[in-house]
Amino acid sequence: MSTPPAAARHTPIEDVHALLIGSSFIAVGLTLLKAAGLTTGGMAGVALILSYLTHWPVGVLFFLLNIPFYVLAQRALGWVFTGKTLVTNLLLAGLALGLPAWLKITAVDPVFAAIFGGTIIGMGILALARHKSSVGGIGVLALWLYEKRGISAGKVQMASDCVIVAAAFAVISWDKLLLSILSAVALSVVIIANHKPGRYEGY
Numbered sequence: 580m581s582t583p584p585a586a587a588r589h590t591p592i593e594d595v596h597a598l599l600i601g602s603s604f605i606a607v608g609l610t611l612l613k614a615a616g617l618t619t620g621g622m623a624g625v626a627l628i629l630s631y632l633t634h635w636p637v638g639v640l641f642f643l644l645n646i647p648f649y650v651l652a653q654r655a656l657g658w659v660f661t662g663k664t665l666v667t668n669l670l671l672a673g674l675a676l677g678l679p680a681w682l683k684i685t686a687v688d689p690v691f692a693a694i695f696g697g698t699i700i701g702m703g704i705l706a707l708a709r710h711k712s713s714v715g716g717i718g719v720l721a722l723w724l725y726e727k728r729g730i731s732a733g734k735v736q737m738a739s740d741c742v743i744v745a746a747a748f749a750v751i752s753w754d755k756l757l758l759s760i761l762s763a764v765a766l767s768v769v770i771i772a773n774h775k776p777g778r779y780e781g782y
Contacts, residue, residue, distance in 0.1 A: 589710055597710040602667050604703030605714060606674035608696040609637045612762060614684040615692035616755050618747040620740030620763035622716025623700060631750045638675020642668045645715035652715060655723040663712035689758050697762035701769025
């Protein structure tokens with residue numbers, strides 16, 4: 580049996596398209612969660628919590644919160660990854676400013692927002708990961724700690740998500756907190772089920 584040819588690497592145009600699509604998915608997911616008064620794990624959850632407190636756009640807060648992590652991204656994963664991650668976060672900030680005018684949500688079922696919002700954010704993160712980009716934040720910190728200290732990235736991510744979602748209780752009710760946990764689970768399921776070692780070799 581002949582060996583299948585190696586997969587062709589993504590072209591720059593394909594990378595640009597993926598960054599646009601991934602950022603759009605994440606921005607829409609965050610918009611749904613905010614419309615329902617929910618949050619989620621990771622830096623997205625921190626941005627949502629601060630948005631409830633300050634009324635700043637989620638994407639702008641997301642970009643500002645990620646600034647310290649660009650240094651970690653460069654050290655752990657290199658300049659290409661860091662550059663794409665920076666572009667992704669700039670796109671998210673821009674989309675956060677534009678979405679209120681483009682997508683007016685007057686009512687959304689919280690359960691739908693939790694499941695679909697978390698899922699579409701996960702799909703956006705997955706699209707970015709396949710094209711060597713990310714939304715930065717805790718994921719980068721987890722990878723850096725793994726590289727430097729050998730600490731499990733999965734454990735760091737899980738622990739931080741627990742702390743972030745628990746902190747949301749300061750700004751949301753217990754029923755919305757439970758739905759926020761559901762959102763974080765929906766996001767994680769997408770990543771766990773689809774982002775596996777070796778799946779994207781050659782990309």
